[in-house]
Amino acid sequence: MSGDPTNRKLTTAQAIHEALDLAMDRDPTVLLLGEDVDDPSGGGVFHISEGLSTKHGEHRVRSTPIAEQAIVGAAIGAAIGGFRPVAELMFMDFFAVAMDQISNHAAKLRYMSGGQTGVPITIRTAAGAGMQFGAQHSEMLESWVTHIPGLKVVVASNPADAKGLLMSAIFDDDPVVTIEPTLNYWVSGPVPEGEYTVPIGKANVARAGSDVTVITYGREVSFALQAAEQVAAEGISAEVIDLRSLVPMDEEAILGSVGRTKRAVIAHQAVRRGGLGAEISCLINEHFFGELQSPVVRVAGPNVPIPYAAELESMFVVDANDIAEGIRRAAK
Amino acid sequence: MPERDVLERMFELVTTINVADERFRTLLTSGRVRSTYYSPKGQECISAAFGAVLRQDDYCVTMYRGLHDHISKGVPLRELFAEFLGRVTGTCKGKGGPMHVTHPDSGLMVTTGVVGSGLPIANGLAWASQLKGTDQVTIVNFGDGASNIGAFHEALNLAAVWELPVIFICQNNRYGEHTRYEWATSATQVAQRSVAYEMPGVTVDGNDPVATYWAASEAVERARSGGGPTLVEAMTYRFWGHIFGDNMRYMPPEERKAAMDADPAVVYRKWLLDGGHFSEAELAEVEAAVAARIDDAMQFALDSPPPGPEELYTDVYKGEVVPA
Ligand SMILES: Cc1ncc(C[n+]2csc(CCOP(=O)(O)OP(=O)(O)O)c2C)c(N)n1
Ligand SMILES: [Mg+2]
Numbered sequence: 034m035s036g037d038p039t040n041r042k043l044t045t046a047q048a049i050h051e052a053l054d055l056a057m058d059r060d061p062t063v064l065l066l067g068e069d070v071d072d073p074s075g076g077g078v079f080h081i082s083e084g085l086s087t088k089h090g091e092h093r094v095r096s097t098p099i100a101e102q103a104i105v106g107a108a109i110g111a112a113i114g115g116f117r118p119v120a121e122l123m124f125m126d127f128f129a130v131a132m133d134q135i136s137n138h139a140a141k142l143r144y145m146s147g148g149q150t151g152v153p154i155t156i157r158t159a160a161g162a163g164m165q166f167g168a169q170h171s172e173m174l175e176s177w178v179t180h181i182p183g184l185k186v187v188v189a190s191n192p193a194d195a196k197g198l199l200m201s202a203i204f205d206d207d208p209v210v211t212i213e214p215t216l217n218y219w220v221s222g223p224v225p226e227g228e229y230t231v232p233i234g235k236a237n238v239a240r241a242g243s244d245v246t247v248i249t250y251g252r253e254v255s256f257a258l259q260a261a262e263q264v265a266a267e268g269i270s271a272e273v274i275d276l277r278s279l280v281p282m283d284e285e286a287i288l289g290s291v292g293r294t295k296r297a298v299i300a301h302q303a304v305r306r307g308g309l310g311a312e313i314s315c316l317i318n319e320h321f322f323g324e325l326q327s328p329v330v331r332v333a334g335p336n337v338p339i340p341y342a343a344e345l346e347s348m349f350v351v352d353a354n355d356i357a358e359g360i361r362r363a364a365k
Numbered sequence: 366m367p368e369r370d371v372l373e374r375m376f377e378l379v380t381t382i383n384v385a386d387e388r389f390r391t392l393l394t395s396g397r398v399r400s401t402y403y404s405p406k407g408q409e410c411i412s413a414a415f416g417a418v419l420r421q422d423d424y425c426v427t428m429y430r431g432l433h434d435h436i437s438k439g440v441p442l443r444e445l446f447a448e449f450l451g452r453v454t455g456t457c458k459g460k461g462g463p464m465h466v467t468h469p470d471s472g473l474m475v476t477t478g479v480v481g482s483g484l485p486i487a488n489g490l491a492w493a494s495q496l497k498g499t500d501q502v503t504i505v506n507f508g509d510g511a512s513n514i515g516a517f518h519e520a521l522n523l524a525a526v527w528e529l530p531v532i533f534i535c536q537n538n539r540y541g542e543h544t545r546y547e548w549a550t551s552a553t554q555v556a557q558r559s560v561a562y563e564m565p566g567v568t569v570d571g572n573d574p575v576a577t578y579w580a581a582s583e584a585v586e587r588a589r590s591g592g593g594p595t596l597v598e599a600m601t602y603r604f605w606g607h608i609f610g611d612n613m614r615y616m617p618p619e620e621r622k623a624a625m626d627a628d629p630a631v632v633y634r635k636w637l638l639d640g641g642h643f644s645e646a647e648l649a650e651v652e653a654a655v656a657a658r659i660d661d662a663m664q665f666a667l668d669s670p671p672p673g674p675e676e677l678y679t680d681v682y683k684g685e686v687v688p689a
Pocket of ligand 1: 068099100101123127130430478479480481507508509510511512538540541542607
């Protein structure tokens with residue numbers, strides 16, 4: 034990461050706001066569209082775009098009708114027409130409504146046109162459980178999008194990365210989905226001033242360790258760090274890799290670490306079946322079959338919809354204790 | 366004039382919705398419970414009117430802002446409130462929550478949190494009744510904002526082509542989340558859109574229970590007798606913004622004040638008295654009975670336990686327990 038080291042603290046929501054503002058300052062082709070995003074409609078339900086339509090104009094920051102298909106379609110068309118739209122889909126669960134545009138069009142138009150028409154859009158979306166929003170407003174659906182060739186997918190775990198990854202996404206020449214863990218909007222951390230990017234495709238070693246590699250992303254990174262702290266007291270040294278980018282994935286970072294530790298835990302909130310953990314586990318097996326000291330452990334959501342009742346929801350969500358348990362299993 | 370028992374039933378429903386809404390807002394403000402609450406206050410007369418027209422075996426599909434619709438369709442208050450609080454005694458064992466209440470015994474078939482998604486499903490329920498040859502009617506409630514999503518247009522067209530016994534009820538509260546109606550919608554009135562689908566469409570004052578009752582009666586009669594779908598747009602206002610607790614800065618204060626000054630529940634009560642339909646004592650008696658029922662239901666909900674851990678793994682598939 035470039036940019037000045039700083040102690041200035043921002044919430045993730047503020048960091049994302051800053052990235053959008055800087056990108057719009059730098060490049061007049063950057064546009065924002067989504068439900069409620071302009072100032073007369075409150076600057077977004079999470080207030081992330083507050084002030085941007087006033088500053089950059091309502092022709093560049095547009096509130097839309099509730100019409101996800103129309104939002105993504107308009108972003109794609111404008112992108113082909115020379116702009117860099119950032120489309121906001123309020124919750125990732127609503128990707129379902131816009132999936133034709135995302136999968137059949139945004140992802141494939143470059144390929145189908147033999148490279149003539151690219152789609153440099155960014156789709157920002159909030160995702161994840163923990164707020165008692167129930168089964169239709171809480172899912173981490175990264176596997177839906179990582180499975181589609183042509184899309185890039187990033188998930189930040191902290192405010193500084195959220196800003197840097199979003200800057201990379203906006204100026205990337207291909208469609209990028211930025212998944213923003215909803216609860217992280219209110220989490221603060223140091224964020225460098227001014228423009229900088231966090232490159233798409235580079236993982237971050239969030240904690241160095243030598244016995245077990247924990248591979249994770251998004252909100253689970255902070256839980257993995259807590260888990261690493263827990264097991265350190267028991268004499269287990271866990272390395273925590275924050276993927277930051279799911280497509281492309283930093284295979285070198287994963288393989289480099291597991292090559293040393295020979296033990297791996299993959300943690301994500303999304304349900305286990307068909308989750309990214311399976312993909313990563315397979316990658317590890319392809320390289321280290323026979324060398325691993327223990328089977329790869331997946332710590333993931335159970336294969337159920339997300340329940341409303343707080344007691345059940347907290348069982349669903351992968352937390353530090355779950356990850357610590359996974360590390361202990363891998364370390365045996 | 367509707368029959369006296371209709372007027373009374375509507376008064377009872379309006380009162381129930383209002384008292385329930387007040388209790389939930391108080392619970393949330395006090396911090397005793399945590400939930401996302403989409404208050405229906407301001408829109409209560411619409412569901413009360415349909416509640417007075419529909420039969421128990423008619424189907425209802427609604428959405429996250431649905432407490433008024435749940436109550437008016439007859440979902441038992443104890444189970445309803447318990448679901449709102451995420452308790453095992455709730456209509457859905459606390460697993461669905463306020464955005465996903467289901468109670469087939471009352472005809473409350475689906476509550477969705479996704480804008481517009483209830484309309485196509487309502488068509489399917491109406492189709493099922495059509496196939497079975499019953500005279501059941503399906504209603505689906507949604508907001509003005511939902512009339513801009515593809516599902517609305519696909520559903521209206523299909524319902525018209527298949528002549529389904531379904532009533533599309535657009536509760537036009539002038540905002541979709543924080544965006545004003547006219548900034549997002551091309552038609553001056555949502556009901557105009559019925560013209561394109563060659564289906565009867567009507568705009569009524571949704572804050573006037575009697576006017577809404579007549580519109581509801583006509584639409585229900587049409588659907589029941591094989592005359593096909595209707596789009597009913599009921600004009601109204603939400604008093605407490607999108608989510609209870611949002612800053613409401615996007616609503617001009619004078620607009621909100623005017624709506625609250627014309628509180629439809631208060632206006633209706635006064636109309637019942639002034640018109641000599643009921644005496645003060647008669648209305649007070651209904652109110653006291655409602656308050657007692659709500660006290661009982663709220664206490665039941667608060668005293669109920671949360672679902673046990675085993676519930677996380679049931680109901681994914683019929684009769685199976687998913688491995689942890
Ligand atoms: C497909 C979809 N997009 C966005 C949302 C987020 N959202 C929830 S309610 C709402 C506004 C809906 O407005 P309206 O249809 O008028 O109903 P109201 O809330 O006013 O009753 C939005 C945008 C959603 N739930 N589903
Ligand atoms: Mg509305």
